[in-house]
Amino acid sequence: MLPIPDRPAPGLTTYDAKDPQTAYPPIETLLPPEGAPNVLVVLIDDVGFGASSAFGGPCRTPNFEKLAAGGLKYNRFHTTALCAPTRQAMLTGRNHHSVGMGSITETATSAPGNSSLRPNTKAPLPMTLKLNGYSTAQFGKCHEVPVWQSSPIGPFDAWPSAGGGFETFYGFIGGENNQWDPALYEGTTPVEPPKTPAEGYHLTEDLADHAIGWIRTQKALAPEKPFFVYFAPGATHAPHHVPKEWPDRYAGEFADGWDAQREKTFARQKELGVIPADAELTPRHAEIPAWEDMPAELKPVLEREMEVYAGFLEHTDHHVGRVLDAIEGLGIMEDTLIYVIIGDNGASAEGTVNGAFNEMANFNGMAALETPEFMMSKLDELGGESSYNHYAVGWAWAMDTPFQWTKQVASHWGGTRNGTIVHWPNGISEPGGLRSQFTHCIDVAPTILEAAGLPEPTMVNGVLQSPMEGTSMLYSFGDADAAERHDLQYFEMFGNRGIYHKGWSAVTKHRTPWEMVGGTLAAFDDDVWELYDGAAGDFSQARDLSGEQPGRLHELQRLWLIEAVKYNVLPIDDRGGERLNPELAGRPTLVRGTSQQFFPGMGRLSENSVVSIKNKSWSVTAEVDVPEGGANGVLIAQGGRFGGWTLYLHEGRPVFSYNLLGITSFTTRADEVVPSGTHQVRMEFAYDGGGLAKGGGITLYLDGAAIGSGRVEATQAMVFSADETTDIGYESGTTVSPDYTAATSRFTGRIEWVQIDLGDDDHDHFIDPDERLRVAMARQ
Incomplete structure (x- = not known):
């Protein structure tokens, strides 16, 4: 039973610690048995x-x-x-x-x-x-x-x-x-x-x-x-x-x-x-x-x-x-x-x-x-x-x-x-x-x-x-010839499945890892099973005996099903994009609605923690307090060197930069410096529409007045990064823009809040569900 219960032994309790009969065993450090490596x-x-x-x-x-x-x-x-x-x-x-x-x-x-x-x-x-x-x-x-x-x-x-x-x-x-x-x-x-x-x-x-x-x-x-x-x-x-x-x-x-x-x-x-x-x-x-x-x-x-x-x-x-x-x-x-x-x-x-x-x-x-x-x-x-x-x-x-x-x-x-x-x-x-x-x-x-x-x-x-x-x-450490004790084991991953039992293995490949987009997967019952006899020396699963011993194959197939029931493998799940959608998959999500507010100091937020701005119009607004003499630094950044976007102040002016896969960047710089005091800096992205990964127009605002415009010619439809995150008031990891480094990215004014708002022209429905799954799998 862990933790090991504290069970003090009953005995004499003295009134005065100086009493000669006062005695307690010394406190001992919890240790495993002697010889534990x-x-x-x-x-x-x-x-x-x-x-x-x-x-x-x-x-x-x-x-x-x-x-x-x-x-x-x-x-x-x-x-x-x-x-x-x-x-x-x-x-x-x-x-x-x-x-x-x-x-x-x-x-x-x-x-x-x-x-x-x-x-x-x-x-x-x-x-x-x-x-x-x-x-x-x-x-x-x-x-x-x-x-x-x-x-x-x-x-x-x-x-x-x-x-x-x-x-x-x-x-x-x-x-x-x-x-x-x-x-x-x-x-x-x-x-x-x-x-x-x-x-x-x-x-x-x-x-x-x-x-x-x-x-x-x-x-x-x-x-x-x-x-x-x-x-x-x-x-x-x-x-x-x-x-x-x-x-x-x-x-x-x-x-x-x-x-x-x-x-x-x-x-x-x-x-x-x-x-x-x-x-x-x-x-x-x-x-x-x-x-x-x-x-x-x-x-x-x-x-x-x-x-x-x-x-x-x-x-x-x-x-x-x-x-x-x-x-x-x-x-x-x-x-x-x-x-x-x-x-x-x-x-x-x-x-x-x-x-x-x-x-x-x-x-x-x-x-x-x-x-x-x-x-x-x-x-x-x-x-x-x-x-x-x-x-x-x-x-x-x-x-x-x-x-x-x-x-x-x-x-x-x-x-x-x-x-x-x-x-x-x-x-x-x-x-x-x-x-x-x-x-x-x-x-x-x-x-x-x-x-x-x-x-x-x-x-x-x-x-x-x-x-x-x-x-x-441990039984095998001292005896190369000891009979194996783990002689039954099932395998399953995305419908690829197999069973090992006393030297024999029965297996069926349901899908190919790099072919996750397009095509139709076979029904589970239509998958073709193979049979290999490791006990007879087929170490590498090179000789398929399914045609020669169909009875043994059927025994192992049934055994796989028994093990699958025993260990919660069923239902077998080879679905694609449905598993990437939290609502369809039945798991909780941190992201809800079409608006998300952030506060200064928040950071290390994965893409799963932030509303997706891909394939749609969107805006980001920051309320900032700029000291006398102006301010510089990141208001919000998502992604990094290999793809992402950032809204920041450079030489006192708002700048929006969109980094496309580290190959090219689209940068829009405002015409005006943000003066001292409390102000709202805003970027609006108007998506071109017509499918995925399209470009759009950029407009920069200061307190509701347009102060700059530009274009992003193409965008990333699926993902910015496997490990880069979203940060507020600084940027960790690699940086989206070369205008600053992680060390110099911290905003020198004060941020009250930053908010992302999504438009109502979402084109994510053009993404093939299997494509979402392929991306998720390749990032793990």
């Missing part, structure tokens, strides 16, 4: 089984290799095929639908398996460890907060440092972040990065610095307590941001393309022994273009995309290595159980068949702007501050060697099998060993509890708990 869980983002050199891939990860040499490699460890579901499942020891995370928070519905609300009957592992005397901390990505609870006003029940059980949190809330200029939180408080990109800032390094500092402080001040650290960098999720010297190390290494890379990786995997000698390399599906069919003029860009990704993963390995070195330096490596899970799902195929320089262009239906000529002109900038880049589908497929498919495809191992390393000198006697028992991310929590000698709690914070659904992996 420190725990470090490292979860890398969007890495396929065949990416890291530790599992035969082309991306050099020497620290992962070193850790594996002293520990164990697991070559049949599985995730859910998507980031937020994997994270919530891992942190709770329950299946992702059991904890409401059937997909990402942005597509939550009112169905229990897809609500994004973790039931209070399923307390997370860090809460259990904290209430048993562990020090707990998380550094990096948290994508488990329901989208309507992700604003600075909370509620914070699902945030790591509140209901999540972590005493310390430093990182970001959401699916992805700019590695050069991230939106960060310390606990629940927005904070700015400690330095700028020009000063050498990078998010992964910053997270490692904080983790190292916290671990050292914890051992300095509470050495008797073990720690639980969850280190979850945003790397290597898009955007693939990394200092240039890292991708330069890979110059020319990917000139043969993704088909050839699959062959090379497959051969190395066999040499390393991380796949069986009789494993087969699965063929390329027709939906994935062949390297030889790609335009010749685009191939230098495609090569550089992969060089950047490889450098990004090596850079990530380097900073994970710094955390490992810090643990080694404290002399506690022997006593620390370490998990390095190389990917929360398969490699990401959300970068389209060509990849992207600024993925916001694709998200807004403007991918045509990124012509081969444009991409070539930006080749040297890929991975840098001016890019928001992703690699092509073919590279994702190659990084999932030897398996079929990629991230989001929960049916096949390419979406769900991730190389994993476990290191614990005090608990593992076969350094460099390989383990091939079937394991799953829900097994991590019960393993840690067993290693710590702690029971699963039956009650947490007064709520009766349901049992964990994972199986401890």
